[in-house]
Amino acid sequence: MHEFIVxxxxxxxxDHAIVRLSFLFPSSEVTREESLIKVKYLxxxxxxxxxxFKEELFNQxxxxxxxxxxxxxxxxxxxxxATKNET
Amino acid sequence: MKPNSHFKFRxxxxxxxxxxxxxxxxxxRKDVVGRFYDANLDDNELKDFKDLSIxxxxxxxxxxYSLARRVEQKYxxxxxxxxxxxxxxxLRCNLSCSYCQVSRAxxxxxxxxxxxxxxxxxxxxxxxxxxxxxxxxFQGGEPTLRLDLVEDIIAITKKHSSSCxxxxxxxxxxxxxxxxxxxxxxxxxxxxxxxxxxxxxTENRTFEDNTSQKVFDNFQYILNRFxxxxxxxxxxxxxxxxxxxxxxxxTYTSLGFQSIFLRPVNYMGFARKQHKDASxxxxxxxxxxxxxxxxxxxxxxxxxxxxFYLAMLVREIFSRSSRGFVDYRSPSRFLNNYLVIDFDEKxxxxxxxxMLSRTRHxxxxxxxxxxxxxxxxxxxxxxxxxxxxxxxxxxxxxQPYCGIDIVDDMxxxxxxxxxxxxTWFCNRQMFLFDFIFDKVQRxxxxxxxxxxxxxxxxxxxIHSYEIFS
Numbered sequence: 001m002h003e004f005i006v007x008x009x010x011x012x013x014x015d016h017a018i019v020r021l022s023f024l025f026p027s028s029e030v031t032r033e034e035s036l037i038k039v040k041y042l043x044x045x046x047x048x049x050x051x052x053f054k055e056e057l058f059n060q061x062x063x064x065x066x067x068x069x070x071x072x073x074x075x076x077x078x079x080x081x082a083t084k085n086e087t
Numbered sequence: 088m089k090p091n092s093h094f095k096f097r098x099x100x101x102x103x104x105x106x107x108x109x110x111x112x113x114x115x116r117k118d119v120v121g122r123f124y125d126a127n128l129d130d131n132e133l134k135d136f137k138d139l140s141i142x143x144x145x146x147x148x149x150x151x152y153s154l155a156r157r158v159e160q161k162y163x164x165x166x167x168x169x170x171x172x173x174x175x176x177x178l179r180c181n182l183s184c185s186y187c188q189v190s191r192a193x194x195x196x197x198x199x200x201x202x203x204x205x206x207x208x209x210x211x212x213x214x215x216x217x218x219x220x221x222x223x224x225f226q227g228g229e230p231t232l233r234l235d236l237v238e239d240i241i242a243i244t245k246k247h248s249s250s251c252x253x254x255x256x257x258x259x260x261x262x263x264x265x266x267x268x269x270x271x272x273x274x275x276x277x278x279x280x281x282x283x284x285x286x287x288x289t290e291n292r293t294f295e296d297n298t299s300q301k302v303f304d305n306f307q308y309i310l311n312r313f314x315x316x317x318x319x320x321x322x323x324x325x326x327x328x329x330x331x332x333x334x335x336x337x338t339y340t341s342l343g344f345q346s347i348f349l350r351p352v353n354y355m356g357f358a359r360k361q362h363k364d365a366s367x368x369x370x371x372x373x374x375x376x377x378x379x380x381x382x383x384x385x386x387x388x389x390x391x392x393x394x395f396y397l398a399m400l401v402r403e404i405f406s407r408s409s410r411g412f413v414d415y416r417s418p419s420r421f422l423n424n425y426l427v428i429d430f431d432e433k434x435x436x437x438x439x440x441x442m443l444s445r446t447r448h449x450x451x452x453x454x455x456x457x458x459x460x461x462x463x464x465x466x467x468x469x470x471x472x473x474x475x476x477x478x479x480x481x482x483x484x485x486q487p488y489c490g491i492d493i494v495d496d497m498x499x500x501x502x503x504x505x506x507x508x509x510t511w512f513c514n515r516q517m518f519l520f521d522f523i524f525d526k527v528q529r530x531x532x533x534x535x536x537x538x539x540x541x542x543x544x545x546x547x548x549i550h551s552y553e554i555f556s
């Protein structure tokens with residue numbers, strides 16, 4: 001079992017990150033307790049598991065935060081193009 | 088001190104390269120960011136940050152509008168208007184190249200060609216589409232195996248577009264008289280694959296010298312009879328050529344080319360097995376590329392010669408020319424102006440997407456001639472194919488000039504949400520941008536002269552070095 005503390009600014013994004021992490025690490029069980037993430041590898045744990053899980057955990061938390069922060073820009077980029085009169 | 092608009096930076100040599108939202112840039116002392124936030128800039132630095140609109144005075148509000156307008160011009164959504172079509176009239180081929188990316192069908196196989204019904208649907212599809220100038224590229228398989236279909240498609244296209252051009256991608260093993268008739272017509276040209284010397288062609292593509300020689304003879308015939316505007320060539324670079332860029336460059340210059348696209352073998356199709364190491368070896372690729380660029384630098388002392396991809400980046404950075412290359416755009420806006428129609432009528436956003444689907448890696452078909460474009464699937468893919476809000480790219484100093492290639496990411500890593508700095512695409516792009524900006528930072532006149540040539544597409548450009556500062 002490995003435990004990771006998520007910084008306060010990223011707690012809001014934990015649940016989304018866990019969904020993705022559960023896909024990326026199907027042989028592990030990922031749970032949370034407030035700002036604590038616990039991961040247990042089911043079976044013989046590979047040597048680099050803790051390191052690669054940590055890397056993906058923080059990458060996914062960060063991605064999720066940036067995704068939500070930048071959604072208005074995304075919406076604009078993929079909105080219906082303005083007509084000439086509107087620009 | 089707080090910035091008034093977003094900026095990005097990267098240490099390069101002993102300075103800090105800073106770029107703004109739209110790609111204006113300058114070099115600063117390497118500790119400038121700390122001093123920026125401590126409000127400890129000298130007068131010159133203050134002026135330079137204001138020139139980049141990173142700092143905007145209260146009486147210069149117009150700078151916000153100017154920036155916003157440039158952002159809009161660069162990234163604003165546009166309506167779909169088809170300007171480039173890749174068509175696969177047949178998947179059958181008379182070669183079996185080691186790196187074939189589309190799992191081509193055998194020459195005598197049945198059921199791999201467009202049918203009369205497909206032509207009718209294509210006619211209808213064009214009739215329903217918004218088209219202006221249209222370029223049609225015939226891919227394969229080997230499209231010259233069905234020149235009758237090529238002629239039919241040309242007739243249909245001309246019915247719907249008064250301004251169109253056609254290029255057929257042929258291996259040039261055979262030179263059908265009908266192909267020569269087509270080359271004689273206006274706006275029709277050939278693109279072929281030349282990977283280097285006869286030996287390299289035999290190893291990569293034909294597996295026998297006689298066939299390789301036929302390719303060179305046919306190429307030379309078209310070149311001599313119709314001139315260089317009627318035939319172009321592309322290499323695919325595998326481990327066969329990677330240690331010998333000189334042979335490749337010599338082949339292209341001896342054939343009279345002024346341009347070469349140093350294109351690494353994709354990690355797709357047969358190449359996934361046959362060239363697995365070459366398609367992953369980014370360090371070896373970059374070493375090869377620098378050697379090749381040094382040779383290209385020497386060639387430019389004699390005559391105009393460009394490397395297509397680097398020249399495209401240079402134009403993007405310094406002359407703001409628009410990017411047509413579909414693997415190098417952001418937002419990619421798949422299916423907005425460019426699409427691929429396969430032999431089985433399925434529509435793909437790019438040829439690489441077709442390759443991944445053909446090998447059953449991931450299904451990136453986005454509709455068909457029968458059903459039209461699958462807007463929902465296209466929108467879902469498009470949402471992730473932009474670097475403007477990408478969590479890694481948005482902090483990168485090169486983001487305003489860079490693209491994104493999620494199809495390549497899917498091909499290599501089965502996903503496109505891994506950290507960008509671990510991907511082939513990002514490593515290649517960073518290397519190229521560092522190469523360009525290193526020359527600018529050092530004011531390397533030899534290379535800046537070459538960049539000026541490429542920007543103006545002229546062997547004798549005006550020496551306006553101020554565009555680099």
